[in-house]
Amino acid sequence: MMGNYLEDRHFHSSEKYDDYRFVHWSAVDYFCYFSHEYVTIPPSGWLNAAHRHGVPVVGTFIVEGEGRLDEVLATEESVSRTVEALTRLCGHFGFEGWLVNVEVKVPQRNMPNLYRFVQELTSATESRVPHGRVFWYDSVTESGQLLWQNELNSRNVEFFRRSHGTLINYAWDDGHLERSAQQAKKEQSPLHRVFMGLDVFGRSRKGGFQSLESMQRIADEGFSAGIFAPGWSFETLNRFGYNIKNPQGEGQVNSAFLARNESWWARIWPTLATHPYSSLPFFTDFCVGSGRKSYDRGLVASGEDRPFFNLSRQSLQPSVPLDRNAVHHFEEAFSGGCSLLVTNYERAFRLFVTNFDLQLGVLLVGFAYKIIGDATGTDFDLLVRVTPQKNNNSEFYLFCGDYSGYVEAPQRGYLSPLTELLPRAHVKLPRDSRNLGAGWQVRYYLAKFDGPVRVQDIGVKCRRPAESKAEAQLGAVYVEALPLENLTHARTEIPLYGRNLWMEQRA
Structure with a gap:
């Protein structure tokens, strides 16, 4: 929400009681705390809320500027050092893994070590972190180009093979769905390892209160869904005259957000699997x-x-x-x-x-x-x-x-x-x-x-x-x-x- 690391970053947080809260955990298999920082560690509040509901949490390893990834991929040793550091962060802070998001062009000479990085991170996280998972975001191709494919295909399948799953960019159409299914079949992989993106803000496909159309297509084909920015239900209240920046919170904002959020989730709920509570007391x-x-x-x-x-x-x-x-x-x-x-x-x-x-x-x-x-x-x-x-x-x-x-x-x-x-x-x-x-x-x-x-x-x-x-x-x-x-x-x-x-x- 709004880039994250807002009031939610504090252990005791704040008095802004109307801020964005996530409550629909029973439909979620993995929760990714995303920001545009290089290494995003999920704040303790989110970790505690997710884990109380039995939901694993992944942080984000994102590269958006030139040079930083070159340090990581310089040698096999630097790859292993980075993997070791990221795995230790999971263990220390108690979260389950990473979304790897490389949004820069990668020189061809560095591609073998990029594959090595994803493979080693996946293996280390899986073996050393309880319920550990690593997901790759559809961005870089096999040639190192920054070129979102909006599908699983031969140009990004090597990352799919070396991780637990791929989050596909949200600008897909029916043809992308068909080709993704064909590629997954070639890999002899279940379709649920492919997370088709939905941007709730509606970039590229219908979002907002029309999100059901995209979610239905994803579900009908048997893919998993990767929902980007569900904080839309809070952030867009300012379009209707609500002051969402009041540091003490406002009752009208709180009521409007909760109603809007429930309505959005209720619309897409028929496409989701509901996980039951199973432990007593x-x-x-x-x-x-x-x-x-x-x-x-x-x-x-x-x-x-x-x-x-x-x-x-x-x-x-x-x-x-x-x-x-x-x-x-x-x-x-x-x-x-x-x-x-x-x-x-x-x-x-x-x-x-x-x-x-x-x-x-x-x-x-x-x-x-x-x-x-x-x-x-x-x-x-x-x-x-x-x-x-x-x-x-x-x-x-x-x-x-x-x-x-x-x-x-x-x-x-x-x-x-x-x-x-x-x-x-x-x-x-x-x-x-x-x-x-x-x-x-x-x-x-x-x-x-x-x-x-x-x-x-x-x-x-x-x-x-x-x-x-x-x-x-x-x-x-x-x-x-x-x-x-x-x-x-x-x-x-x-x-x-x-x-x-x-x-x-x-x-």
Whole structure:
């Protein structure tokens, strides 16, 4: 965004809480922090946010001026020294590799060492850096010319062979796609190693809110996509009169960016693969890494009543765009800097795509929520979709709300919150209203199954009367698997009678 290394470069960042934040990690395989510096080391905030979501990060090695690359390619020894230095940077700062972007003409005499550099960097990164990857940007050809090919072909395929993949320049057409596929087939390589570029600013191809057309072509042919400059959703707000340079941030800028960003990602989402969350325990307070204030248990945290921007504080984010279902709400939060404000009261909607394997044990679900205004007739459910591990065609929906005991219907179960105490080790969210901010409530639920199951979706259903103006906020979600032996030991603390869900598994 804007060349990068802005306020995001600081460890504690800034008070500019409306600045560009990335939240759609579940669609991303690799995140590249790009700048026009010679060696770009991703800042700690971006590394922490990406890694929390399981996404590898690559920095950028870019050469745009004459002379500098000549030093690297002068001898085999200088190549090895540079590879050693770049690999050590990955290990020291904790990122996974490099995008190599050579944007200068390379003398023919240096081409063998340029190939050597890419090969050695790839091998060293792969062997010494966990999940290490090196990608080549389509720029220089086999003759050393700076001539973007916009495709994979015989002129740049040697770099493709020596790296983990190639990021193709964004000025491609259908012919480039066809020839790239043919070249990949010759290499006996899967197409997903070819990342076809999309520039969100619309250089060469349609971008902005028309990006779906290009993304659809990429997906239809089976290639991966390399999305350039998604910061477009923030940077272009100045075209509409928003002041995106205010160092303290502005509420209007923040709201406009979040809405614009969600809308853009929602449009291209059908072309993307969604990676599920797979590890328990699972917890999120929805903080995007910024806020007008910092909250703890629904109260402003002591000494934290000022704006902050710090991506290291970003919590796990929804797996799908929130567009028209909910918004990140900065007026108050249960924890962190924001909560989710529900905007869709007509139907249930998904928040998280999950792949939680639950063996013989008990599923614990907890969440914090708040109803603003007259709550009469307003019901809030957290939905959990469960399938037997032996039969994914069968599914069961748990409605975690406020019901009378446990009510069962075909393929559905309706649960009431626990009133009993939980062991201290499992109290991620405090329930005592005396310790919570006004209006916040915390609920816990237990569900026991008769065999191994898989939790595959978590969503929300909020109902209110047609004339109601009440609004619902979701402040945190917590999911954990409790071992049966722990429950037996703590039976006096967690009585399961009337709280069990026994799910029949048919062959």
